[in-house]
Amino acid sequence: AQSVTQLDSHVSVSEGTPVLLRCNYSSSYSPSLFWYVQHPNKGLQLLLKYTSAATLVKGINGFEAEFKKSETSFHLTKPSAHMSDAAEYFCVVTIFTGNQFYFGTGTSLTVIP
Amino acid sequence: DGGITQSPKYLFRKEGQNVTLSCEQNLNHDAMYWYRQDPGQGLRLIYYSQIVNDFQKGDIAEGYSVSREKKESFPLTVTSAQKNPTAFYLCASTRTSGGPTDTQYFGPGTRLTVL
Numbered sequence: 001a002q003s004v005t006q007l008d009s010h011v012s013v014s015e016g017t018p019v020l021l022r023c024n025y026s027s028s029y030s031p032s033l034f035w036y037v038q039h040p041n042k043g044l045q046l047l048l049k050y051t052s053a054a055t056l057v058k059g060i061n062g063f064e065a066e067f068k069k070s071e072t073s074f075h076l077t078k079p080s081a082h083m084s085d086a087a088e089y090f091c092v093v094t095i096f097t098g099n100q101f102y103f104g105t106g107t108s109l110t111v112i113p
Numbered sequence: 114d115g116g117i118t119q120s121p122k123y124l125f126r127k128e129g130q131n132v133t134l135s136c137e138q139n140l141n142h143d144a145m146y147w148y149r150q151d152p153g154q155g156l157r158l159i160y161y162s163q164i165v166n167d168f169q170k171g172d173i174a175e176g177y178s179v180s181r182e183k184k185e186s187f188p189l190t191v192t193s194a195q196k197n198p199t200a201f202y203l204c205a206s207t208r209t210s211g212g213p214t215d216t217q218y219f220g221p222g223t224r225l226t227v228l
Contacts (some may be wrong), residue, residue: 009153034216043117043203043219044156090155094215101146101217105155 002027004093006104014112017029019063019078021107026072033074034092035065038106044090057063061085087112116140119204124202124225126191134189134223136204144210145187149173150201162187163210178187189227191225195197199227 007022025031027028032051036044048059055067074091091104116209117138123206126132138145144163148156158171162181181187191198207215 032215036219041201041220041222041224043119044205044217046216046218049216092217100158103155105153 002062002095002102003092004102004104006021006089006091006107008107010108010110011031012083012110012112015083017076019076019081019085021076021089021091021109023074023076023104024072025074025091025093027093027095029095030091031093033065033067034094034101035059035063035074035076036092037088038088038090040087045111047076047089081109081111083111083113085109103113117204117206117218119202119220119223121223122221124223126225126227127133127228129193131190132225133164134191134225135202136187136220137186138187138204138206138217138218138220140206140208141184141211142206142208143184144206144207144215144220146180146207147171147177147187147189148203148205149181150203150222151195156203197227198225200225 003026005024034049035047038044047063048057050057050067058064063078088106088108090106094101120135124146146161147159150156157173159177162168162178165184173193202222205217
């Protein structure tokens with residue numbers, strides 16, 4: 001069975017400080033993993049994805065994530081938070097045999113000026 | 114520009130009415146999906162379609178219906194049987210029907226409110 005756990009429902013950081021949003025997954029197969037960002041009343045925008053190539057994945061807007069199979073984690077990081085990063089972030093897992101996408105419950109990021 | 118459009122952006126429904134949410138994509142994607150989003154619950158799959166004229170129930174299909182008569186269109190009807198339809202509805206698509214590197218692309222969403 002596949003599942004995703006986002007370990008923090010809310011994260012607050014000061015502008016200019018690092019961001020860490022945590023995601024752990026469970027998968028019976030080699031997974032593909034994604035991070036999406038959602039601003040209020042908007043659709044989800046893809047930040048980055050991991051599909052069994054390089055374990056360190058770089059995405060848009062300075063975000064990156066590292067796939068750690070031994071820890072079943074796919075944490076999202078950014079060296080320096082910007083006010084525009086304030087949004088909801090979703091970690092998603094899927095496996096190659098199907099088109100079922102499993103979503104975490106989301107992490108709300110607040111950036112303090 | 115290629116993408117997914119959803120209309121309307123906001124929709125108000127009276128109790129007992131059926132309403133239809135539109136989802137159109139010009140990405141030439143095979144598969145399309147409907148999700149419901151409630152605060153603190155992430156996204157839950159309502160229905161998905163891998164090819165034209167075929168669709169499958171997701172985790173919360175009760176009270177909803179869909180059709181897939183054209184590749185680019187996947188409308189969702191919220192029926193009066195849906196007990197708590199107030200939510201944000203998101204449509205998505207993927208290029209294929211389950212490839213290893215498939216990525217979901219999302220529309221901007223429709224917020225449905227029952228009066």
